[in-house]
Amino acid sequence: MEEKEKKEEALEQTTEAHVEDEKDIRIKELEEKVLKLESTARAINQRYVELQREAEYLKERYRRDLEELRRYGHERLALDLLEIVDNFERAFQYEGADLEGFKRGFELIYKELLRILEKHGIRPMELEGKEFDPYLAEAVDKEYNQDVPPNTIIRVERKGYMLHDRVLRPAKVVVSYYEEEIT
Structure with missing residues (x-):
């Protein structure tokens, strides 16, 4: 029986040694993975810092360009x-x-x-004879006039101007009105 015990013990030691070897191999693999992940994390962090620096530079450049445009546009x-x-x-x-x-x-x-x-891009508005539009003009007076429909601009007191498609300065106008007789 002793020989059987020796074989079992030898087998057990071999198995334990094999398990230990596998553990060592697995630990080594995990340590290598950790090193790779740490290296990747450092690279990502470094790239993040570079991008942050670049974003700050672009932000400052945009601010300077905008200021220059305001001053010299x-x-x-x-x-x-x-x-x-x-x-x-x-x-x-x-x-x-x-x-x-x-x-x-x-x-x-x-x-x-x-x-x-x-x-x-600045042009005068041609409003005389057109229907009054409060977005384009300010009515400064109204006059009785049956020759044109009510709410028609009959005179421009001060021209209005457009800057491209925006009202730069609204016109000051006189608008027609008349009261119809109710029968």
């Missing part, structure tokens, strides 16, 4: 308006002009100013 309009100033200065320097000549000069300058405004 009207530069082209200003340069075009300086042409009008130049025209006025030339008109003031001309000594031999009569009143009619000045009037003609002012009309040319006015047309040039309207052209510049149009170039920059």
Whole structure:
């Protein structure tokens, strides 16, 4: 029986050694996985820090660009308006002009100013004869008039202007009304 016990003991030791070897192998595999995961986590963290830094840079650059746009966004309009100033200065320097000549000069300058405004998307509203729209105009008065439908703009006191598709300045208008006789 002793030999049988020795064999069993040897088998048991071999099994225990095998189990220990498997445990060691498994532990080694897990340690390698942990190292890989730690390395991946460091890389992800480093990328996160880089992206955070880049986002801060872009945010600051956007803020600077926006500030620059606010300060200098009207530069082209200003340069075009300086042409009008130049025209006025030339008109003031001309000594031999009569009143009619000045009037003609002012009309040319006015047309040039309207052209510049149009170039920059600013155009006057043509409202006379149209139905009153409170989004485009402010009614400053009303007049009795049976020749046009009620609520028609019969006179523009101050022109309104559009900037592209927005009202830049509403017009001030006089609107028609009339009362029908009730029979």
